[in-house]
Amino acid sequence: MSVAEIQNTPRTAFGGAPGDGRAPVVNDFSISVATKNGSGSQTANTTLLRALFKMGIPVSGKNVFPSNIQGMPTWYTIRVSKDNYIARRPLTEIVVAMNPVTAIEDHQTAPPGGVFIYADDIKIPLNRTDLSYYPIPVKKLSSENEPDPKLRSYVANMVYVGALAQILGISLDDIEAALMYHFRGRRKPVDSNMKVVRLAAEWAQANLPKSDPFKVEQLKLTDGQIMVDGNTAAALGAIYGGVQFAAWYPITPATGVADALNEFLPRLRVDPETKKPTYAIIQAEDELAALGMVIGAGWAGARSMTSTSGPGISLMAEFTGYGYFADIPAVIWDVQRMGPSTGMPTKVSQGDLIKVHYLGHGDSKHPCLLPGSVYECFEFGWRAFDLAERLQTPLFVLSDLDLGMNQWMTRPFDYPEEPIDRGKVLSIEDLNKLGFGGFKRYKDVDGDGIAWRTLPGTEHPLAAYFTRGTGHNDDARLSERPEDWENNMARLMRKQETARKIMPQPVVEQVEGAEIGIIGYGSTDSAIIEARAMLAAKGVKTSYMRVRALPLSALVKEFVAAHKRTYVVELNSDAQMCQLIQLEALDRAATVKPCNHNDGRPLTAAWISSAILQKEATNQ
Amino acid sequence: MTTVPVVKLAASSEAPARAASAAKKLNIIGLERIDYKGADSTLCAGCGHDSIASQIITACYEMGVRPERMIKLSGIGCSSKSPAYFMSRSFGINTLHGRMAPVATGALTANHKLYGIGVSGDGDTGSIGLGNFKHMLRRNLRMVYIIENNGVYGLTKGQFSATADIGQELRHAGRNDLPPVDLCLEAIAAECGFVARGFAGDPKQVVALIKAALAHGGTAVLDIISPCVTFNNKDESTKSYSWGKANDERINDFTFVPPQEEIRMEFKPGEMKEVELHDGSRILLKNLDQSHDPTDRNAAMNLLQDARENQLFITGLIYVNPNRESLAEHENLGDTPLVQIPNEKLRPSRESLQKITASMA
Numbered sequence: 001m002s003v004a005e006i007q008n009t010p011r012t013a014f015g016g017a018p019g020d021g022r023a024p025v026v027n028d029f030s031i032s033v034a035t036k037n038g039s040g041s042q043t044a045n046t047t048l049l050r051a052l053f054k055m056g057i058p059v060s061g062k063n064v065f066p067s068n069i070q071g072m073p074t075w076y077t078i079r080v081s082k083d084n085y086i087a088r089r090p091l092t093e094i095v096v097a098m099n100p101v102t103a104i105e106d107h108q109t110a111p112p113g114g115v116f117i118y119a120d121d122i123k124i125p126l127n128r129t130d131l132s133y134y135p136i137p138v139k140k141l142s143s144e145n146e147p148d149p150k151l152r153s154y155v156a157n158m159v160y161v162g163a164l165a166q167i168l169g170i171s172l173d174d175i176e177a178a179l180m181y182h183f184r185g186r187r188k189p190v191d192s193n194m195k196v197v198r199l200a201a202e203w204a205q206a207n208l209p210k211s212d213p214f215k216v217e218q219l220k221l222t223d224g225q226i227m228v229d230g231n232t233a234a235a236l237g238a239i240y241g242g243v244q245f246a247a248w249y250p251i252t253p254a255t256g257v258a259d260a261l262n263e264f265l266p267r268l269r270v271d272p273e274t275k276k277p278t279y280a281i282i283q284a285e286d287e288l289a290a291l292g293m294v295i296g297a298g299w300a301g302a303r304s305m306t307s308t309s310g311p312g313i314s315l316m317a318e319f320t321g322y323g324y325f326a327d328i329p330a331v332i333w334d335v336q337r338m339g340p341s342t343g344m345p346t347k348v349s350q351g352d353l354i355k356v357h358y359l360g361h362g363d364s365k366h367p368c369l370l371p372g373s374v375y376e377c378f379e380f381g382w383r384a385f386d387l388a389e390r391l392q393t394p395l396f397v398l399s400d401l402d403l404g405m406n407q408w409m410t411r412p413f414d415y416p417e418e419p420i421d422r423g424k425v426l427s428i429e430d431l432n433k434l435g436f437g438g439f440k441r442y443k444d445v446d447g448d449g450i451a452w453r454t455l456p457g458t459e460h461p462l463a464a465y466f467t468r469g470t471g472h473n474d475d476a477r478l479s480e481r482p483e484d485w486e487n488n489m490a491r492l493m494r495k496q497e498t499a500r501k502i503m504p505q506p507v508v509e510q511v512e513g514a515e516i517g518i519i520g521y522g523s524t525d526s527a528i529i530e531a532r533a534m535l536a537a538k539g540v541k542t543s544y545m546r547v548r549a550l551p552l553s554a555l556v557k558e559f560v561a562a563h564k565r566t567y568v569v570e571l572n573s574d575a576q577m578c579q580l581i582q583l584e585a586l587d588r589a590a591t592v593k594p595c596n597h598n599d600g601r602p603l604t605a606a607w608i609s610s611a612i613l614q615k616e617a618t619n620q
Numbered sequence: 621m622t623t624v625p626v627v628k629l630a631a632s633s634e635a636p637a638r639a640a641s642a643a644k645k646l647n648i649i650g651l652e653r654i655d656y657k658g659a660d661s662t663l664c665a666g667c668g669h670d671s672i673a674s675q676i677i678t679a680c681y682e683m684g685v686r687p688e689r690m691i692k693l694s695g696i697g698c699s700s701k702s703p704a705y706f707m708s709r710s711f712g713i714n715t716l717h718g719r720m721a722p723v724a725t726g727a728l729t730a731n732h733k734l735y736g737i738g739v740s741g742d743g744d745t746g747s748i749g750l751g752n753f754k755h756m757l758r759r760n761l762r763m764v765y766i767i768e769n770n771g772v773y774g775l776t777k778g779q780f781s782a783t784a785d786i787g788q789e790l791r792h793a794g795r796n797d798l799p800p801v802d803l804c805l806e807a808i809a810a811e812c813g814f815v816a817r818g819f820a821g822d823p824k825q826v827v828a829l830i831k832a833a834l835a836h837g838g839t840a841v842l843d844i845i846s847p848c849v850t851f852n853n854k855d856e857s858t859k860s861y862s863w864g865k866a867n868d869e870r871i872n873d874f875t876f877v878p879p880q881e882e883i884r885m886e887f888k889p890g891e892m893k894e895v896e897l898h899d900g901s902r903i904l905l906k907n908l909d910q911s912h913d914p915t916d917r918n919a920a921m922n923l924l925q926d927a928r929e930n931q932l933f934i935t936g937l938i939y940v941n942p943n944r945e946s947l948a949e950h951e952n953l954g955d956t957p958l959v960q961i962p963n964e965k966l967r968p969s970r971e972s973l974q975k976i977t978a979s980m981a
């Protein structure tokens with residue numbers, strides 16, 4: 001059949017005609033939407049996602065986008081799962097092809113029995129007999145409904161939303177509610193978009209007889225949940241943690257943290273009496289300056305933060321080493337993306353772990369929080385300040401592009417119940433009691449490696465001290481004496497041990513009789529949960545530990561000891577957490593095995609379970 | 621003849637001191653000069669930087685700056701060691717090479733009621749930290765930014781810095797053929813509202829410049845030629861004591877007038893120019909070369925350009941614009957510094973979080 005013939009052939013389903021005997025597939029499949037970057041499809045895709053969420057169906061959305069403003073191909077995948085599995089799946093049964101450039105590839109990727117929905121002006125051979133085809137007259141419907149050519153591409157996206165709603169049974173009321181969320185209740189854009197959605201749905205109802213088994217139905221599984229991205233959660237956490245100073249420099253995928261700070265701070269943190277902000281936020285000239293400002297503000301006593309990604313972290317190395325050695329609190333969010341170098345700036349990775357943990361001029365180790373969900377992005381958002389000020393040191397929070405930029409379901413954020421902890425700060429009264437010679441800035445009075453500090457501006461003649469990154473003694477005086485150096489480094493080691501105890505402990509699910517342990521962290525949680533179910537279905541029992549902080553908890557060593565083999569699942573090329581755990585559990589290092597993968601996409605449960613099965617079979 | 625109320629600062633601040641104590645000389649806040657001292661210097665004997673540290677002590681003592689309300693900042697280098705050598709009762713922070721500007725920006729935004737005095741060098745500001753320096757000026761952070769400029773890297777033993785003049789010779793580095801970075805020109809280009817050049821060999825002028833700089837509401841840049849006696853003090857060097865003493869051309873003399881001071885001084889119309897600073901104090905400028913108006917930005921740039929082309933060593937207040945918004949004003953900060961806002965005002969209400977999460981359902 002020639003292309004022309006195919007185009008002229010009325011589209012009836014090849015694989016899934018009505019009554020073909022296939023059982024309906026309800027609330028358990030994936031959709032991939034292929035569009036052009038910058039065409040406004042993100043609104044359409046997140047609207048679909050939120051509409052499904054509002055229908056009570058567990059759902060996840062992953063944006064696979066290029067480093068480009070406009071024109072390059074982009075894909076958005078949505079997974080609906082009645083079983084509440086929200087990791088990325090390797091296959092997408094329903095392919096929506098709106099980008100002529102990638103249509104041939106998109107057509108090939110649709111699995112047998114799948115669905116191919118496409119803009120009817122895309123001219124490619126549609127000759128598979130195992131797909132259901134749905135052509136959509138996108139141009140016709142959008143030009144009829146949008147006189148302004150500039151807005152037509154935006155409207156075109158609503159055409160596929162309407163068609164998908166009709167084909168899959170997505171409730172139009174929930175699509176409208178999702179649009180209301182997107183446009184923050186502004187009726188006019190909601191109405192103009194809904195008009196197109198309804199027309200497209202009506203057209204599809206009249207012209208596209210259902211020929212596939214996939215559909216969605218209302219569930220009650222998302223009741224009480226919210227849907228949000230990790231960057232917004234991080235910023236809100238910081239705001240409820242009392243952030244007073246933030247400095248940042250634009251970088252994908254971390255910019256959303258600063259965007260959300262700029263959005264919510266003016267709403268939430270203006271003093272009702274003075275009408276003045278209780279914060280300051282500065283867009284710095286580079287990441288080096290951003291952390292420099294944060295260190296300056298932290299030294300002066302403000303709760304200070306920055307957010308960045310890999311290349312920015314590199315520029316922050318010198319200030320991180322400085323803050324570590326001079327005992328200055330700072331919170332640094334690293335929303336990780338794919339390195340090395342500029343790498344793939346719009347793709348996810350967990351490749352910064354070792355670099356961040358050891359960042360500096362050598363011989364430094366930094367506490368790191370490892371949020372595994374958007375819920376923890378919020379929680380660690382506020383907790384990070386308490387920990388950084390308690391430990392008086394730069395503290396990192398390692399999120400990633402998947403967690404940070406994609407929308408995730410979560411239970412609503414809990415209000416912080418613990419009071420704000422400002423750490424060890426001496427007041428004027430304290431200084432009066434201590435008297436002359438009583439305050440020594442770097443003296444480990446309590447034995448936990450954390451010394452008491454005073455804040456600049458404390459109006460007491462004994463308050464001041466001199467902060468420096470060069471060698472110093474307990475009195476904060478310049479010293480190159482070997483014993484002063486060793487004393488200070490020993491104190492910093494004791495601080496590490498304090499951090500090990502007070503940082504969030506791992507979440508552990510120990511399974512009776514399991515020989516295999518799985519350790520993971522960060523955004524891979526959902527894939528690991530599903531992989532364990534797949535392994536269990538094959539009779540392979542596994543325990544699971546999700547690590548939430550560095551330095552590693554003492555529980556990690558115990559977990560390794562309790563299993564014959566421990567697989568460390570992670571999203572980087574160097575098996576970085578695996579290396580850290582091997583160092584920690586040195587006597588059992590040979591039983592700690594890497595299970596890492598790094599191609600720019602979030603991990604899938606299928607990959608994890610088959611990798612573990614393969615390693616088990618080959619005894620690797 | 622016109623008469624205006626004016627005070628010479630040295631006289632005014634010493635007057636109550638004499639009244640208060642015959643034995644101890646106290647300043648207007650009741651402190652002795654010794655209360656402004658720092659640790660002993662470890663710089664080379666005769667270093668220009670030590671002279672400047674001494675003028676900082678004099679200026680702060682005479683102005684009655686409360687040491688606890690001052691923070692001292694620096695980068696890395698010989699110059700950057702000097703904050704340890706003045707005002708031990710002030711908090712100090714010796715930051716990274718070239719990075720005083722961002723640290724100052726954070727610290728003085730977190731507590732914008734503090735005075736900030738920073739000491740940097742020509743390597744620190746003119747090379748590694750040039751970008752951060754200019755961005756701080758764009759933001760107009762309120763602080764005094766002193767560059768102790770000697771044209772040479774001292775701690776690493778005698779390499780050229782970016783402010784070395786063409787033709788300058790150093791024992792190991794040879795002859796410099798690259799054009800110098802003029803940090804005053806850079807500052808004016810970045811909209812800095814207080815730009816002056818001084819000479820460590822003219823302490824009286826340095827003290828006057830520091831006092832006026834402390835009263836300025838934004839960043840005040842003082843580019844002070846401060847000879848390196850070890851590596852760059854040969855007579856023919858444009859950064860040497862002897863060259864400075866022989867060639868220093870003061871473009872103006874000025875008197876710094878603190879707020880509400882009143883004694884009378886006489887001058888001819890047109891001879892003096894008055895500039896009111898942020899805190900109500902004033903600078904009375906007496907033009908020596910009769911042509912330069914320091915409130916004229918183009919004139920200031922032309923003056924520097926002319927000095928650069930003819931290798932003239934001009935000193936004095938080159939440019940002043942007290943009207944630019946400071947960073948703290950831009951950030952709309954209130955009377956209470958951010959760091960003194962109580963914890964209960966830093967955590968929004970439980971209800972506000974419930975409202976936000978409800979909107980995400």
